[in-house]
Amino acid sequence: MPIIDPAIEAYAHDRTKPESDILQALAKKTYAERPDAGMLCGRLEGRILQFLCTLTQAKRCIEIGMFTGYSGLSVAEALPDDGELICCDINPETAAFAQSFYDQSPHGKKITVKLAPALETIATLSGPFDLAFIDADKINYQAYYDATLPLMRSGGIIAVDNTLWHGAVLNPQDEDSKCIDDLNRFIENDARVDNVLLPVRDGLHLAMVK
Numbered sequence: 001m002p003i004i005d006p007a008i009e010a011y012a013h014d015r016t017k018p019e020s021d022i023l024q025a026l027a028k029k030t031y032a033e034r035p036d037a038g039m040l041c042g043r044l045e046g047r048i049l050q051f052l053c054t055l056t057q058a059k060r061c062i063e064i065g066m067f068t069g070y071s072g073l074s075v076a077e078a079l080p081d082d083g084e085l086i087c088c089d090i091n092p093e094t095a096a097f098a099q100s101f102y103d104q105s106p107h108g109k110k111i112t113v114k115l116a117p118a119l120e121t122i123a124t125l126s127g128p129f130d131l132a133f134i135d136a137d138k139i140n141y142q143a144y145y146d147a148t149l150p151l152m153r154s155g156g157i158i159a160v161d162n163t164l165w166h167g168a169v170l171n172p173q174d175e176d177s178k179c180i181d182d183l184n185r186f187i188e189n190d191a192r193v194d195n196v197l198l199p200v201r202d203g204l205h206l207a208m209v210k
């Protein structure tokens, strides 16, 4: 079920400043070439990620689940010149797609792509990070949260996508829905963070580390 009335969502999209030309081109090519293009986070969430970077004065970020690079390039655009974004993914085809756009952007130099299961990559990283965006396989959401949180600085934000899972969290039946609902409840009760679950697109759960 759509979380937001599609007309309202379209209005919010249209009243939000357009993303950069290169992000628009990336989105257009993704929708033209990929049947799974709906995974791309899009203008509203991209802009929210950029706001979060600006508000936290983020310099070091990590993305878990990069796909064709829309959210990653959105974050990179909001980082300072010496900012750094580590993007994790396992799909070489979409990683090459993303990299081709990073290479065209002046912000692409801030991005390092790690092509390996994200949990393996995270285990090699040292903090502190200012922003983490979790948007990969739902079954590992709790593991991504657990692995990422100790790497975050105080005041840093973990943003978890698809946390309303098309409404399935109201009555979770399948494995993915249960994992997402479990993580939402875990974050709600996690004394290490403050949180807000925003009903934006498919749900964006923000956890700010104390």
Ligand SMILES: C[S@@+](CC[C@H](N)C(=O)[O-])C[C@H]1O[C@@H](n2cnc3c(N)ncnc32)[C@H](O)[C@@H]1O
Pocket: 039, 040, 041, 042, 064, 065, 066, 067, 068, 069, 070, 071, 072, 088, 089, 090, 091, 094, 116, 117, 118, 119, 135, 136, 137
């Ligand atoms: C929803 S898409 C990410 C969308 C992207 N954040 C955006 O907004 O454009 C999920 C991505 O997670 C990746 N993924 C799935 N399992 C993974 C794993 N174990 N480690 C790293 N990435 C994984 C998939 O290959 C896919 O590209």
